[in-house]
Amino acid sequence: MVNRDGFEKRATAEPGDDATDLSEASSPTARMLAWSKNSAAYRLARRMMSERELADAITRKAKSKFEGITQAQLAALAANAVAFGRSMKALDDENYAQLRSASAARSGKSVRAVARKLAEKGIERAIIEEALAEMDELRAAVVYARKKAFGPFRRPDVDADDKRWGKEIASFARQGFGFELAKRVIEMDRDEAEEMLLRPI
Structure with missing residues (x-):
């Protein structure tokens, strides 16, 4: 009834x-x-x-x-x-994780940030690890540097002193990038950074 x-x-x-x-x-x-x-x-x-x-x-x-x-x-x-x-083949967590991680990398997100976001969406750990295995985090860090005008993309009128260097490192860290990776990007010259951005994702 x-x-x-x-x-x-x-x-x-x-x-x-x-x-x-x-x-x-x-x-x-x-x-x-x-x-x-x-x-x-x-x-x-x-x-x-x-x-x-x-x-x-x-x-x-x-x-x-x-x-x-x-x-x-x-x-x-x-x-x-x-x-x-x-x-209906419209729900696939593996495909979802792959597409989201690729999109995040293009926008300058770190592996740690992407992993956290996927976990929040309920994606299983094994699927997250597989999706992030091929993520080019170095390129993502260069994208972030370009967005923030850090390192090789720093404006000519900005002093590259210790205070500025520390500020940029701290900003990378807040986004989930490791110290060594951030340091490498900050110390890149402009040509190397531009070439990095041309690498396929």
Whole structure:
């Protein structure tokens, strides 16, 4: 039997059951499951997502859409959405990690920063390590230097004194770049840095 809120419920309770047990044992209705697929399709058509991102988005939306929905139903809807995304070849954490890491490298992000971001998106450690194995962090550091006008890209009117050097090293460190890598980039000449940027990603 389905009540007016769209939930399935049993007509009578088993001995020892209480209202909470009945609620937690209920499964999503067909309408809920259909909604989770449609919502997943809509979200994945707009942008690439990781499995956790999609599951979290479906869970948040379902909480506001279906009054009184249980944790069991929320988990089932999230799992249904993820399974649908996989079946449509629109959800692939390995591909997601590869594309995100390549994009981050082009924008001057460090390996550490990219790894942290992918972990926040729910990507498994093994997938993250594989995606970052081919990342050219030296080139990424040069991109960052160009953005900040550091090292070989420093303006002619800026003094390259110890204070400036320390400021640039500290900025690299805040972005997750190691000391030796930052030092190497800062001490590059302009021609070497420009050549580095021409390397394929």
